[in-house]
Structure formats: C-alpha cells, structure tokens
Amino acid sequence: DGGITQSPKYLFRKEGQNVTLSCEQNLNHDAMYWYRQDPGQGLRLIYYSQIVNDFQKGDIAEGYSVSREKKESFPLTVTSAQKNPTAFYLCASSNTANTEAFFGQGTRLTVV
Amino acid sequence: SQQGEEDPQALSIQEGENATMNCSYKTSINNLQWYRQNSGRGLVHLILIRSNEREKHSGRLRVTLDTSKKSSSLLITASRAADTASYFCATGRITGGGNKLTFGTGTQLKVEL
Numbered sequence: 001d002g003g004i005t006q007s008p009k010y011l012f013r014k015e016g017q018n019v020t021l022s023c024e025q026n027l028n029h030d031a032m033y034w035y036r037q038d039p040g041q042g043l044r045l046i047y048y049s050q051i052v053n054d055f056q057k058g059d060i061a062e063g064y065s066v067s068r069e070k071k072e073s074f075p076l077t078v079t080s081a082q083k084n085p086t087a088f089y090l091c092a093s094s095n096t097a098n099t100e101a102f103f104g105q106g107t108r109l110t111v112v
Numbered sequence: 113s114q115q116g117e118e119d120p121q122a123l124s125i126q127e128g129e130n131a132t133m134n135c136s137y138k139t140s141i142n143n144l145q146w147y148r149q150n151s152g153r154g155l156v157h158l159i160l161i162r163s164n165e166r167e168k169h170s171g172r173l174r175v176t177l178d179t180s181k182k183s184s185s186l187l188i189t190a191s192r193a194a195d196t197a198s199y200f201c202a203t204g205r206i207t208g209g210g211n212k213l214t215f216g217t218g219t220q221l222k223v224e225l
Contacts (some may be wrong), residue, residue, distance in 0.1 A: 031211050042116075042200060043155075043215040050210025059214070090154060094211065098143050098162060098204065101213055103154035 003027065006091050006104035013078070013085070013111050021076045021107045023091035032074035033092040033101065036060060043090060049074055078109065086111045116201045116216025124222045131188040133219040135201035136181075142211075143204040144177055144184045148197045149218075155200065158186075191223045 004025040013019045023032065031050050035043040035058075045058030049068040063082025068074055074093075078085045088108050092101040119134045135144070143162045147155040161168045161177045161184070168175045174187040188195055201216045 033213060035215070042118075042217040043202075045212070045214055048210060048212060054209070056207070056209035056212070058212075088152070092155075092213070094213070096211075098160070100145060100157035100160055101155075101202075102157070103147075105154045106152075108152075 004091060004093050004102050004104045006089075006107050008107060009105065011107055011109045013109065015111055016080045018077055018079050019085075019109065021078065021089055021091075021109070023074045023076065023104060025072055025074075025093040025102070027093055027095070027102060028071070029093035029095050029102070030071070031094045031096075031101075032068070033094075034058075034064075034066065034074070034076045035090045035092070037088045037090060037106075046076065085109055116203055116214065118199075118201060118216045118219045120219060121217070122220045122222070124224065125191055127191060127193055127223055127225050129191055129223075131191050131195070131221055131223070133186045133199055133201075133221070135184045135186070135216050137184075137201075137203050137216075138182065139203075139205065141179075141203040142206050144175075145202045145204065145213075146173075146175060146184075146186050147200045147202060147215075149200065150197050158199075188221075191221075193223050193225055195223045196221060 007022045033048045034046040047066045049055035065077045091104045094101040145160045146158045200218045
C-alpha cells in the first residue's frame, strides 16, 4: 500500500526527555512537512523539507529538530527545550509545489 | 503565525442545505487548498486551486479564489450528515527552501439530520 505512516500513534514522555516521532512515506514525494495541532486549533508548521539533507524552519520550530537523510523519512525530535510539547503531531508529504499533500494519521504526544 | 484565517469558526446547518466557508490569507501564494479533518484523524485533501484560477468544482464542492482580496471560499452543496468535520484552507507558497504549506484556523461544520 502506498501512503504515509506515522508512529507511534500515542506517545507518553516524562518532562525533560527528548522524544522522536517517526514519519515514513513510500509515495516517492520530494516534500515533507511536520505540523502541530492543539485542541480545537488549526495546524501550525514546525519544519518542512523539499529535498534530502535540506530543511527549513516553519512558524514554530523552537524546541524541535528534524533530519532528512533519506527521501522517504523525516523524523521529528521534540526536545526538552519545547516548553509545552503535549499536542497532536501530523506529518505530510507532497510531490511538487502545486499538488496536494497527503497526511499521516498523527501521533498524540502527552508529557506526564 | 497562521497564514489563513477562516470564517466562521463554527457552522451548524440542516442536511440538504448548503455550507459556505471563507478563508483569508496575508501574503502572495502559488495555490490554495482545502482539507477536511474528522476528529482526531489526519487531514484529507479536497480540492486545490492555483493562483491563476478563479473557480473550481469537484462533485458537490465549489471553490473560488480572489487573489486581489486574498480570499477564498468553499461551498458544499446539498450537505449530508457525513460532511460533519473540520475544514481547513491551506496556502502553498514557493520559497527559497521549497514549497511552504501553511494552514488556517479551520471551520467546524456540523450537519444535522
């Protein structure tokens, strides 16, 4: 099946710990994105990447880091510097600039 | 900051009625897209309109784009209970680093039987 897969679906983290969220796509898409969604809110862009080994900060990059070592993978690390990490995280990919984005099913991160 | 702001924030209608949602944005764009999200799930793409287009149709969906006013609208005709969801507009803008896709705040649509 072609698609975009996020794992895990639910993640619990203790305060002060870093945690990495996985995002993998087998659609051969160039662009990948990470968004954060808080309850009842829209999506806010954390990072985006157009090609391997290159990525750009979005609107709320502080406290997050990413890597793009392979075309199909774009993991997001939520660091201890992120003051309020509890949220729903969504990953997406798209083929070119003027095409639709495909979304994963999201990872719900809770800090305990 | 959010690129798009949607209006209204919430909309409740009866099945069979039309639903109209509006989106305003701040900067120049290459395209504008509409997505749907059911509670707690990922987003599903509905329709994309390029910056040089003014209107587009897909089934019961009609999207308009006015780049001079930096606004777009999504019309869902003959709504059904299954249309109940949150709807988001997203602007695509090609930057030096690639295609930046930025979402609005969303409209929660409830279609009642």
